[in-house]
Amino acid sequence: MKRLSLPSWIPTLAVGLVLFLGVFFARSTGSISAYRYQVFQIALITAISALGLNLIYGFNGQFSLGHIGFYAIGAYGSALITKDYVSGWSGSKAGALSWMMAAQIGVVLALVCIRLLRLDRLQKRITLHTSAYLKPHEARVVSTLPLLAIIAAVLALAVAVTLGLHQVLNQTLSAAMTSLPKEIGKNLVFVLAILNGGTMAALVAYLVGLPLLRLGSDYFGIATLGFAIMIYTALQNSDLVIETMKGARGMVAIPIWTNWSWVMGVFVLLVILLRNLLRSSHGRAIISVREDEIAAQTMGVDVNQLKTLAFAVGGLFAGIGGALYAHLYGFLHPSTFNIIKGFDPLIIIVLGGLGSMTGTVLASVGVVVLIEELRVILPQGFEDWRFVIYPIILLMVMLLRSQGIMGTNEWGWFRAPLPPERDIPIPNRTPRASAATQSEDA
């Protein structure tokens, strides 16, 4: 079979363009209903979130059931910002936005400080100096107390920085909002809201991942399930802390800003980011953790660091997907983010193939469109039968093709590039050659 000399990105770009323009013009000429138009958007939003989970589970090998939690954080986080913008909730326009940005910067600052202070070394030194006078268990207490004091000081500093930053950000942002034309201001707020939803989910993923990723695969799955339940419960009672989140009644009056161009634009950007990550040294190291953690460690791969990296980037994807979702319907309810819904992305990545970006995208679009189309196709009164047909299809696919639609294969530009063809110089001394010379000598 002769390989096409066409660069691999051309067919991929062509498919993307056809998909984008097709839906775009079909909607603007009115040949698809508003309902179908939403279905296409939700399909790609699901794909964004599922790609994040595939990075965590399919590529990095960490079985996570908490993905829906990050999706929820992104949704609510971004919705707070945009709702604040359109309703002028706290009096000052950019209140929620500046709070969220300041808080994230504060947390990152605290993390960097704690890391730079090298507390583990400090503790070891204190233990060393005190061990002569104290019993081991006493030394442990004595060496931990100053550390706690330092951490408390750093956190206090972070809170102070957050408060200060909030003031500064609030002033600059609200000044910028009023000076900018309305349309540009709106788009800027939307971009910042999506970014904040994503980074907040990533930050939470990082913090959750630090202790949990030390657990083995199944235990990690259960622990992340616990995290998802915590988020769900928190959302149900969120009105006790932030009134506008409305808790179990559901958050309303979120501006409906998501449209096909936004979804497609964000999707393309994130897919490029993910593909580039996976086809780099960092990506290979992430995959090596899935393949064999101990071998990866002994090859100089910092396993914990890469696990948290993959988990945080996966959280980022979920958060951004959630942010787009929040602005699609303009309504958020905790029940959208319960743990049963949390299995959807898991089903999708297994169906598409663990460790295949192409498979995840295909499966997301396939599953979402199938379920929603069945709702239309099935006769009145039989709509609920789609949850009979869908599982049967799932069962059949798993029985006939247990590795998923794509396995670990990729298509087009997603494929790992072949190593450049070059004449590899054959070294003049190889094991066999050396053996030959040795036997001649003998």
Add this chain to the structure above:
Amino acid sequence: MDILTTSAGGYSSFTPPEERVLDIRGLTKVFGGLRAVSSFTMDVPYHGLYGLIGPNGAGKTTVFNMITGIYALTEGAILFEGQELGDLPPHRITRRGIARTFQNIRLFQNLTVLDNVRIAYHAHAGYNLLEAITRLGRYGRQERELTERAQDFLAVFGLQDRQTELARNLPYGEQRRLEIARALAAHPKLLLLDEPAAGMNPNEVETLMELIRFIHDEFDLTILLIEHQMRVVMGICEWITVMDFGQVIARGTSEQIRNNEDVIVAYLGRAHGREL
């Protein structure tokens, strides 16, 4: 040079401390109630080809796992190039210059042969995450360089035609060779080989022994080898330490080990001891 063969207990070395690449002192590992390794002491001189042998369950692999940081030590100290490894995590130990292979081959099965070797270069990739996802800055040049180095490395081991194949599809002998190539790609100063001849037929063992000699001659490194088959160890190792029940029972040249009473007993039992 009479002190070359000493029994457990009174330990004396023939290498001055500054010439030791690896210096293990009083190493002990306790699993629950089991003393897997007990006051294990040995040192390996620079550029040596050193063997660690002993019957099944003697604790050889446990020693390797402690050197590479996979197991925490219960007691004792491991010095690499005069510096204590302490409780460094495995990847830091590898970056200091210790690489290993495993008794049951641990390749990245679903990755290509080339990627298996390229992962060993991860610590020296020379570009950061931002450059990786944007494809800007040093990414292009470094990635090309890294790939070429990996390919050249595969060529040394005669695997250059296999580079795009998945590691799991290689025949057994080539998997062993790839695992050694991957370990060497991490640029170790000390290479630990854990039963490299396990599961090989006599012909393959012969090739392997040539390979180990070749690596020792061509690359500037020290090799410490665990082996079960006496033939391999006696054939290639300059110095040998024998352990049994977690303790050193003898050390010396292959000739001395061959005739050591304790070793014969450990391997064959007392009744048949004379027949080796």
